[in-house]
Every structure is written in structure tokens, then in C-alpha cells.
Amino acid sequence: MNPVNIDAPENDTYINGRRTPDPASSSINTEQVRPPMSESSFTNMLPPDSGEHTFTPLIEPAKLKQEMPISGIAEQTVLEGRDEIKNILLKTDPRLLVVVGPCSIHDEKAALAYAEKLRRLKTDVSGTLCIVMRAYFEKPRTNIGWKGLLNDPCLNGSCDMSEGLRRARQLLLDISEMGLPVATEMLDPSTPAYLSDLVSWTAIGARTTESQTHREMASGLPMPVGFKNSTDGSLSAALNAIKAASMPQSFPGVSPYGRTCIVRTAGNPWGHVVLRGGKQPNYHTEDLEVARRELKEKGLADILMIDCSHGNSRKDYRKQANVLKDVLAQRTRGNSAIIGLMLESNLHAGNQPLSGDLSELKYGVSITDACISWDETQDLLLYADRVLRTKG
Numbered sequence: 525m526n527p528v529n530i531d532a533p534e535n536d537t538y539i540n541g542r543r544t545p546d547p548a549s550s551s552i553n554t555e556q557v558r559p560p561m562s563e564s565s566f567t568n569m570l571p572p573d574s575g576e577h578t579f580t581p582l583i584e585p586a587k588l589k590q591e592m593p594i595s596g597i598a599e600q601t602v603l604e605g606r607d608e609i610k611n612i613l614l615k616t617d618p619r620l621l622v623v624v625g626p627c628s629i630h631d632e633k634a635a636l637a638y639a640e641k642l643r644r645l646k647t648d649v650s651g652t653l654c655i656v657m658r659a660y661f662e663k664p665r666t667n668i669g670w671k672g673l674l675n676d677p678c679l680n681g682s683c684d685m686s687e688g689l690r691r692a693r694q695l696l697l698d699i700s701e702m703g704l705p706v707a708t709e710m711l712d713p714s715t716p717a718y719l720s721d722l723v724s725w726t727a728i729g730a731r732t733t734e735s736q737t738h739r740e741m742a743s744g745l746p747m748p749v750g751f752k753n754s755t756d757g758s759l760s761a762a763l764n765a766i767k768a769a770s771m772p773q774s775f776p777g778v779s780p781y782g783r784t785c786i787v788r789t790a791g792n793p794w795g796h797v798v799l800r801g802g803k804q805p806n807y808h809t810e811d812l813e814v815a816r817r818e819l820k821e822k823g824l825a826d827i828l829m830i831d832c833s834h835g836n837s838r839k840d841y842r843k844q845a846n847v848l849k850d851v852l853a854q855r856t857r858g859n860s861a862i863i864g865l866m867l868e869s870n871l872h873a874g875n876q877p878l879s880g881d882l883s884e885l886k887y888g889v890s891i892t893d894a895c896i897s898w899d900e901t902q903d904l905l906l907y908a909d910r911v912l913r914t915k916g
């Protein structure tokens with residue numbers, strides 16, 4: 525837990541537990557700053573070889589929201605999006621939920637251009653599909669790599685998370701004001717306090733579904749939450765997560781005013797599984813039968829969402845179309861558990877490495893997982909709409 529003293533001026537930095545006043549606002553020589561008792565105790569707790577740790581306070585969630593308040597239109601989009609998704613989960617709305625968009629957002633201009641195209645398409649297919657845009661700002665990495673706009677918005681390792689939070693919130697406001705509801709992955713437990721009021725659907729990823737911390741976080745989220753199956757393909761962690769997150773939980777967390785405190789949540793009844801494949805894809809008929817049996821054995825609702833990317837496409841974006849078509853066919857043949865799909869899509873197909881020279885980055889191309897292009901996305905969603913209209 526971050527030991528930062530919330531009463532300290534916002535721009536002070538902590539080095540090995542010692543407060544260092546913001547040089548811009550103070551002429552005190554940092555060598556002369558004697559840490560108060562609690563801070564020196566913390567310093568003593570660090571192992572002698574721990575190197576240099578620094579602690580830079582972030583803006584309080586309540587302050588960020590005050591600076592960048594949700595507008596009436598944005599709030600309406602978010603709440604309507606949540607209600608539509610809940611009705612799909614209850615099966616009172618027969619449409620298919622489609623969470624579609626970039627693997628990660630690194631360029632807001634491209635994200636808004638994508639959102640504008642999706643907004644127009646959403647209207648055309650609204651009779652059969654409930655479209656929600658992926659706006660992912662936090663990337664869980666298998667080992668190392670860029671961890672998303674929130675962590676490193678300047679893409680250069682400077683990790684200016686204050687800027688990342690502002691830019692993520694601004695983009696969420698802009699997309700919601702266009703009337704397009706948004707989905708994201710919540711990775712760091714401190715993120716929801718800054719952004720959750722602008723999100724209609726949340727994923728807990730394959731690498732964190734088994735984590736108690738993430739289940740606790742999900743139990744307090746105000747929107748439906750999809751739990752991915754584990755990276756090896758097993759489902760049990762996701763099923764246990766749905767149960768854990770549906771219950772009231774008590775855990776240490778951070779208040780809207782940035783203070784560590786005991787959080788008590790009410791439980792989130794809207795948890796469901798997202799099948800994303802693992803060592804093998806898990807979207808075929810027999811996989812869905814197994815998943816439905818496991819849901820039943822656990823006493824959970826007969827609800828499945830299928831991620832066409834990740835393990836289900838064997839990380840080959842060109843296979844996402846096959847997955848979508850196969851799952852649609854299963855649904856039109858009568859598999860009533862299938863309530864939604866996920867696609868990783870960007871303005872342009874494929875992906876590109878994040879190298880040192882940012883001027884080399886191609887516009888509208890993912891810097892994390894490879895995505896299908898906008899043109900292919902549009903064709904696929906129009907295809908899904910046709911299939912669902914004719915075959916139900």
C-alpha cells in the first residue's frame with residue numbers, strides 16, 4: 525500500500541519514504557528535510573539494497589472529477605449503456621452485445637476517429653446489436669512492455685500517470701458525449717475511483733481473474749463485469765470470481781479523497797464469463813457445452829460472452845472473423861447462452877512495435893495486439909446484423 529501522506533502538498537515527491545518538497549514551490553534543501561516519525565519508520569522498513577524508490581502523489585479522484593466533471597449527455601450514455609447490457613444479461617433484450625475497438629488506445633485522435641465511425645454504424649445495426657466501444661487504457665503484460673495510456677501516456681517510459689489519468693478521462697468524456705457507451709479493463713484497483721463513472725462495461729482480464737484484489741474491486745463496480753477465463757484456458761477462476769464479486773466485500777482501498785481506508789462494497793450481481801481461449805480456442809460447440817455445464821454446476825446463470833481475439837484467434841487477428849461467424853451460427857442454431865462478442869479492431873489492420881522514434885508510428889495501427897481493420901469490422905458487424913435479422 526502506498527504510504528504517501530495525503531495531507532502533504534500535491535507535488536511533493538517521496539524518495540525512499542522521505543518527503544521531498546516540490547522544488548518549484550520550495551527553497552528548502554531536501555537534505556535538510558527531517559521526515560516525521562511515520563515516514564522515517566517507513567524508511568527503516570525498506571531493505572538496505574532496495575535502491576531508490578520514489579513516491580509522487582497523484583491528484584485525488586474527487587479533485588479530478590471536479591476538474592473534469594461528467595456532463596449530462598455523457599452520464600445518460602453511460603447509464604443507458606449499463607441498462608442495455610443488464611437487460612441483455614437478463615435476456616429481456618434479445619440483442620447481441622458487441623464490445624469492439626482497439627486493443628489499447630495510444631493516440632486519442634485516432635481513437636475519436638474510430639469512435640465516430642462506430643457511432644454511425646451503431647445506429648444502423650441497433651435492432652440486433654448493442655455496440656459498446658473498447659477503450660482500454662491499462663494493459664496487463666505477460667512479462668514486460670508498454671502498460672497503457674494511463675501508465676505511460678507519452679509512450680517514452682516517463683510514466684506520467686497524472687497526465688494519463690487526465691487524458692483517459694477526457695477521452696471517455698468525449699466518446700460518451702458522442703452517445704457511444706464505453707468498455708474498459710480495470711487493472712489497477714485505484715483506477716475505478718477516477719474513471720468508473722464513465723464506463724458501461726468492465727473486463728477483469730485473464731491474468732487477474734483469480735486475484736482476490738480484483739474480485740473485491742469488481743464487487744464495488746457500478747457496471748456489469750466480464751471475467752475472462754484464465755490464460756491456460758481454465759474456467760474455474762472466472763466462475764469463482766463471479767461468485768466472490770457478487771458478495772459484499774470489505775478490503776483496504778482508497779477513498780475519493782485519496783485516503784487509504786476500509787472499503788465496504790455491496791456486491792456486483794452482473795458478473796459473467798468471457799471465453800477468450802487459452803492453450804486452445806474455447807469457442808467451439810463442445811467448449812460452450814462444457815462451459816454451460818460448469819456454470820450450471822456452480823449455480824450460475826447460463827450466460828456466455830465470446831472474445832474473438834486472444835486465445836480464440838490464436839493471436840492471429842485474421843482469424844477473428846472465423847470465430848465471429850462460428851459463434852453467430854451457434855447462436856442462430858439456438859444456443860441461448862451466447863449473449864455477446866468481443867472484437868479487437870482499429871482503423872487499420874495489424875500492429876506495430878513501439879520503438880524509440882515515435883514519429884515512425886503509423887496512424888490508427890495498434891501498438892499492442894494486432895487488430896482487424898475498420899473496413900473488416902464494418903463488414904463483420906453488418907454481416908452479424910443480417911444474420912440475426914434473418915435467422916434470429
Ligand SMILES: O=C[C@H](O)[C@H](O)COP(=O)(O)O
Nearest residue numbers: 627663664665666667669893
Ligand atoms: O490484449 C492484450 C494482450 O494480449 C495482453 O496485454 C498481453 O500482452 P503481452 O503478452 O504482449 O504482454
Ligand SMILES: C=C(OP(=O)(O)O)C(=O)O
Nearest residue numbers: 627729730731752800834
Ligand atoms: C488483455 C486482454 O485480454 P485477456 O485478459 O483475455 O488477455 C484484453 O482484452 O485486452
